[in-house]
Amino acid sequence: MTTTLSLEAEVAGLIVEALHLEIAPEAIDPEAPLFGEGLGLDSIDALEIALAVSKRYGFQLRSDDERNHRIFRSLRALAAHIETNRTG
Amino acid sequence: MRVEPPLPLTSRAPWEVIFHRGRDGVTLERFLAEAAALAARLPDNGPVLNFCADRYLALLGFAAALSRGQTTLLSADRTPQRLAEIARLHGARYALADSDIALALPVLRPEVAAGSDAPNPLIRADAVAAIAFTSGSTGESQAHPKPWGALVAGARAAAARFAVAPGASIVGTIPAQHMYGFETTLMLPLQGAGAGHAGSVFYPSDIAEALAEVPAPRLLVTTPLQMRALLGTGIALPPLAGVISATAPLAASLAAEAEAAWGAPLHEIYGATEAGSVASRRTLGEEGWEPYDGVDFAIGPEGAVVTVPGLPAPVPLADVLEWVAPGRFRLLGRRGDMVKLAGKRASLSGLTAMLTAIEGVEDGVFLAPEDLDRNPRGRLAALVVAPGLTAEAVVAALRARVEPAFLPRPVVMAAALPRDAVGKLRREDAIRLAWSR
Structure with a gap:
């Protein structure tokens, strides 16, 4: 659990840095939606996150399945997906 | 015919x-x-x-x-x-x-x-x-x-x-x-x-x-x-x-x-x-x-x-x-004040009109960075005078009316916009204020 929590903080930092967001990483509600409401990200951001994730964690995000909605549902869901798939 | x-x-x-x-x-x-x-x-x-x-x-x-x-x-x-x-x-x-x-x-x-x-x-x-x-x-x-x-x-x-x-x-x-x-x-x-x-x-x-x-x-x-x-x-x-x-x-x-x-x-x-x-x-x-x-x-x-x-x-x-x-x-x-993001066009004055129509917003303006057309990651900014509102509240109100790509990033809350004696926006000062960080 502690691993997940620290990874969550790391991914929050990655998102803030990659997207030049004007908030502190710890201000991101881990359960709030990343897109639309909540953080209000859009498709440009999705590509930026995919790029940052591939560089930092060594795997590619994909959009071919239902999982994608789950992965981007919240910071927590994205961090969990990275935890499972990371190679770096 | x-x-x-x-x-x-x-x-x-x-x-x-x-x-x-x-x-x-x-x-x-x-x-x-x-x-x-x-x-x-x-x-x-x-x-x-x-x-x-x-x-x-x-x-x-x-x-x-x-x-x-x-x-x-x-x-x-x-x-x-x-x-x-x-x-x-x-x-x-x-x-x-x-x-x-x-x-x-x-x-x-x-x-x-x-x-x-x-x-x-x-x-x-x-x-x-x-x-x-x-x-x-x-x-x-x-x-x-x-x-x-x-x-x-x-x-x-x-x-x-x-x-x-x-x-x-x-x-x-x-x-x-x-x-x-x-x-x-x-x-x-x-x-x-x-x-x-x-x-x-x-x-x-x-x-x-x-x-x-x-x-x-x-x-x-x-x-x-x-x-x-x-x-x-x-x-x-x-x-x-x-x-x-x-x-x-x-x-x-x-x-x-x-x-x-x-x-x-x-x-x-x-x-x-x-x-x-x-x-x-x-x-x-x-x-x-x-x-x-x-x-x-x-x-x-x-x-x-x-x-x-x-x-x-x-x-x-x-x-x-x-x-x-x-x-x-x-x-x-x-032409004019048109901007394009994520394959969609909008006019800055149209976006500004939507911003200033938000209840509690006294003054405000949408701005485009100089390199918007060359920088794939370019985003618009907004300067807002709204004493009773937070930047998050302004974005939440805009979200209902504006395509996500045009939502301003950053939103800078200011006490006043840099305007000259006749009320015209001093664009360079506004841009400096918006992207000061």
């Missing part, structure tokens, strides 16, 4: 493969049979809102509706609010979709059902085959009707311009309902050449997998943003015969990097939702854009107007153009 002869639904031969679904090649003969089978199941009256993500289903639905004399409404924005707005404002009678979105009208899921041999129907050239949309300065959608003759002429001009081989595979990364995506991934296989890839493709890994699924020669139709992500992840692509980019100006450095990485010529398309694709260039080494065959540009001090085969009237363009050589023009910038 001259009456144009009707044009067939497709110009392709029965045995030609016009689409790839996974590794399955769909011949024209099979496509016509499936389109006829679907047409028989459609309600009697359109227009139809078709927002299928699967390109083959999108094409099947479009062809079936067209053969029944129904107009297809194209919305690249698949958010339920936008779909509902377009359906309401433009009188959609039903929708075709491959996802579960609840709308206040019947939603049909197109199924691929084998049918018996079907003819290639003739369609009137002036029939409104599709309607594309832009968001006006007030945020409400504006309709741009597309006569069948204009769509056919555009597809044939593109096939000739890019010398698309009949057996080429076309992998597109833009929604089929965006005008550029519609022309290059649905109309090109239908009336030009090549075979489309059906899947929905967005991330670098999707693009690589889709390209690997289809036979060579492969044509990748994409955007500067996605090219940047592809090159940034360093993902390997199968050999490409060509790359086409549109929606935003492509930096020469990115074009050079792409040609070096993929060993294929990179062309850019110039166009607008109102006019469709109207010109192209090889980005490396060509500053000037060459109009498509049959397209006529009138460039004057008042602005540029383009005459497109099949469209009933000349179309004014939002860009400032100038001739650089016979038959070659250059883009000088956008």
Whole structure:
């Protein structure tokens, strides 16, 4: 659990840095939606996150399945997906 | 008035493969049979809102509706609010979709059902085959009707311009309902050449997998943003015969990097939702854009107007153009205060009007960074005077009215805007304030 929590903080930092967001990483509600409401990200951001994730964690995000909605549902869901798939 | 002869639904031969679904090649003969089978199941009256993500289903639905004399409404924005707005404002009678979105009208899921041999129907050239949309300065959608003759002429001009081989595979990364995506991934296989890839493709890994699924020669139709992500992840692509980019100006450095990485010529398309694709260039080494065959540009001090085969009237363009050589023009910038992000246009004054209309906002302005057209990650900023509101509250209020791409980042709350003695905004000071960090 502690691993997940620290990874969550790391991914929050990655998102803030990659997207030049004007908030502190710890201000991101881990359960709030990343897109639309909540953080209000859009498709440009999705590509930026995919790029940052591939560089930092060594795997590619994909959009071919239902999982994608789950992965981007919240910071927590994205961090969990990275935890499972990371190679770096 | 001259009456144009009707044009067939497709110009392709029965045995030609016009689409790839996974590794399955769909011949024209099979496509016509499936389109006829679907047409028989459609309600009697359109227009139809078709927002299928699967390109083959999108094409099947479009062809079936067209053969029944129904107009297809194209919305690249698949958010339920936008779909509902377009359906309401433009009188959609039903929708075709491959996802579960609840709308206040019947939603049909197109199924691929084998049918018996079907003819290639003739369609009137002036029939409104599709309607594309832009968001006006007030945020409400504006309709741009597309006569069948204009769509056919555009597809044939593109096939000739890019010398698309009949057996080429076309992998597109833009929604089929965006005008550029519609022309290059649905109309090109239908009336030009090549075979489309059906899947929905967005991330670098999707693009690589889709390209690997289809036979060579492969044509990748994409955007500067996605090219940047592809090159940034360093993902390997199968050999490409060509790359086409549109929606935003492509930096020469990115074009050079792409040609070096993929060993294929990179062309850019110039166009607008109102006019469709109207010109192209090889980005490396060509500053000037060459109009498509049959397209006529009138460039004057008042602005540029383009005459497109099949469209009933000349179309004014939002860009400032100038001739650089016979038959070659250059883009000088956008007219007035128009900005473009994620393939969509908006006016800064229109966005500012929406900002200042928010309850509690006393003064405010939307600003664009100088490098917005060159920087794929560029975003707008807003300076806001609203003593009782937080920046988050301002963004939340804007979200209901503004496309996500235009939401300001950053939002800077200020005690006052930098205005001169007569109240005119001091732009340089405003820009410094907005991007001070």
